[in-house]
Amino acid sequence: MTRALxxxxxxxxxxxxxxxxxxxxxxxxxxxxxxxxxxxxxxxxLLEALRSTHPLxxxxxxxxxxxxxxxxxxxxxxxxxxxxxxxxxxxxxxLAWSRAGGAYAPDLLPVPRTTEALRRVVANVSRLQDALRRxxxxxxxxxxxxxxxxxxxxxxxxxxVRRSGCGLLVDVNNVFxxxxxxxxxxxxxxxxxxxxxxxxxxxxGHRPDADPSxxxxxxxxxxxxxxxxxxLLERLTARIGxxxxxxxxxxxxxxxxELIAERGRAQSVLAAAPRLALEVTA
Amino acid sequence: MTLVEFQTAFxxxxxxxxxxxxxxxxxxxxPGFAVYRNTVLKGCAEALVSLYPAVHRLVGDDWMRAxxxxxxxxxxxxxxxxxxxxxxxxxxxxxxxAGGDWPWLGEVARLDRLWSECHVAADAPxxxxxxxxxxxxxxxxxxxxxxHPAARWRWCADWPAFSxxxxxxxxxxDPNPPCWHGQGALLTRPAGAVxxxxxxxxxxxxxxxxxxxxxxxxxxxxxxxxxxxFDPGASLGRLLQxxxxxxxxxxxx
Numbered sequence: 001m002t003r004a005l006x007x008x009x010x011x012x013x014x015x016x017x018x019x020x021x022x023x024x025x026x027x028x029x030x031x032x033x034x035x036x037x038x039x040x041x042x043x044x045x046l047l048e049a050l051r052s053t054h055p056l057x058x059x060x061x062x063x064x065x066x067x068x069x070x071x072x073x074x075x076x077x078x079x080x081x082x083x084x085x086x087x088x089x090x091x092x093x094x095l096a097w098s099r100a101g102g103a104y105a106p107d108l109l110p111v112p113r114t115t116e117a118l119r120r121v122v123a124n125v126s127r128l129q130d131a132l133r134r135x136x137x138x139x140x141x142x143x144x145x146x147x148x149x150x151x152x153x154x155x156x157x158x159x160x161v162r163r164s165g166c167g168l169l170v171d172v173n174n175v176f177x178x179x180x181x182x183x184x185x186x187x188x189x190x191x192x193x194x195x196x197x198x199x200x201x202x203x204x205g206h207r208p209d210a211d212p213s214x215x216x217x218x219x220x221x222x223x224x225x226x227x228x229x230x231x232l233l234e235r236l237t238a239r240i241g242x243x244x245x246x247x248x249x250x251x252x253x254x255x256x257x258e259l260i261a262e263r264g265r266a267q268s269v270l271a272a273a274p275r276l277a278l279e280v281t282a
Numbered sequence: 283m284t285l286v287e288f289q290t291a292f293x294x295x296x297x298x299x300x301x302x303x304x305x306x307x308x309x310x311x312x313p314g315f316a317v318y319r320n321t322v323l324k325g326c327a328e329a330l331v332s333l334y335p336a337v338h339r340l341v342g343d344d345w346m347r348a349x350x351x352x353x354x355x356x357x358x359x360x361x362x363x364x365x366x367x368x369x370x371x372x373x374x375x376x377x378x379x380a381g382g383d384w385p386w387l388g389e390v391a392r393l394d395r396l397w398s399e400c401h402v403a404a405d406a407p408x409x410x411x412x413x414x415x416x417x418x419x420x421x422x423x424x425x426x427x428x429x430h431p432a433a434r435w436r437w438c439a440d441w442p443a444f445s446x447x448x449x450x451x452x453x454x455x456d457p458n459p460p461c462w463h464g465q466g467a468l469l470t471r472p473a474g475a476v477x478x479x480x481x482x483x484x485x486x487x488x489x490x491x492x493x494x495x496x497x498x499x500x501x502x503x504x505x506x507x508x509x510x511x512f513d514p515g516a517s518l519g520r521l522l523q524x525x526x527x528x529x530x531x532x533x534x535x
Contacts, residue, residue, distance in 0.1 A: 040405035062362020106325030144314030
């Protein structure tokens with residue numbers, strides 16, 4: 001069966017029953033594969049059930065593609081086994097790092113965009129894609145620091161796509177948060193990104209830093225999507241056409257019906273976008 | 283600055299305690315650095331809090347979060363699959379509580395850990411009583427019982443760890459164990475959910491002997507020799523009923 005991927009929703013076990021029963025056209029679910037790198041048991045059984053009712057996306061958070069070291073070989077092997085097992089419609093990861101010296105930091109740490117880093121990221125993304133035997137979409141993370149970059153983010157991503165053959169996952173909330181934190185122009189970022197490379201889009205909520213003196217926005221995924229982020233999604237899809245678009249929500253989970261209603265707004269944005277490009281199908 | 287140099291400095295500052303940090307320079311001097319530090323430490327601590335719910339319930343939120351932060355700094359996760367994180371936490375608790383009022387808390391933590399292991403272990407069919415009952419006693423004695431891949435057990439000689447753990451996991455109105463003596467625990471997953479059962483030292487010894495590859499006859503004899511009150515039929519029935527075994531293998535005749 002071929003199903004067009006419309007707007008998806010980050011899956012949470014808390015609403016498993018509602019998710020399995022949901023029949024909204026175009027609905028799909030995204031999970032962090034790390035939570036399912038297990039030998040068996042009810043958690044894996046739930047993922048198997050979900051894949052039988054909806055297209056799935058595996059959105060990795062720990063491959064550490066921006067790391068100076070290659071991705072952990074054991075992690076790649078287990079991830080490849082999960083990909084083989086659940087046959088996801090989409091697989092994605094981040095332009096970030098999280099591992100050093102055999103340890104893991106549960107966050108998406110920033111990469112200084114130098115030519116040396118570009119070569120490293122290209123090599124790491126290639127290893128990931130070779131291990132999974134498929135292209136992967138790479139996401140722009142949220143930025144909180146001013147680093148010594150030799151490359152602009154969009155140029156760096158385009159060169160990564162050109163050299164590795166990967167796709168892009170454009171997180172428009174991260175673009176908004178980063179632009180606000182670093183004093184950049186979010187709309188210019190959105191207008192510059194190469195539509196042909198975009199495989200997936202994310203929208204999410206954010207909040208101001210608990211310490212107001214920093215003036216930072218935090219990519220917290222614990223609130224509804226704000227109007228300027230919806231506007232960025234409309235701006236992007238009006239130019240490049242619809243793409244599978246995920247509503248991410250990790251904290252302060254509202255009732256499932258509320259999430260589905262918010263996801264419905266993303267579906268409407270996609271429906272209004274011009275059909276310029278091939279749809280990704282599962 | 284090379285990528286390795288950048289990441290080495292970033293990593294050091296990420297895990298540093300507030301009072302042993304070098305005067306901040308580079309990225310660590312910017313307000314945004316705290317966003318990463320807070321996310322990383324909170325992520326590790328929350329993983330430990332959620333993986334050790336019985337300990338959390340017993341010690342309360344503030345103490346648990348404080349000790350989880352110390353434990354995370356002492357031993358960060360090895361990978362992003364955080365459901366496997368925290369194997370060091372029971373021993374960390376033992377050390378943190380040495381000489382204190384709750385010497386059994388580390389044992390409660392070990393049962394939380396076994397629950398997590400049981401929850402994500404490989405699936406396998408359960409060996410049932412009928413299969414065993416259909417075998418003639420001679421064949422049964424020379425067969426080996428293979429523990430189920432999800433079965434976990436532990437004998438605690440000094441404290442009623444299972445009762446303390448179960449009362450905390452179920453938020454029992456009366457958290458006091460019925461008797462204050464040694465107690466074993468068996469955790470199994472015969473059909474989806476993890477089940478817990480209090481078992482005795484002979485049950486634990488029988489499981490150990492089976493896991494070591496002894497035939498059932500050898501295993502029962504060995505347990506009998508060291509546990510005077512051992513009732514082989516009752517023990518075996520209890521373990522089978524709970525789904526502790528996956529298969530029975532017979533030597534080729």
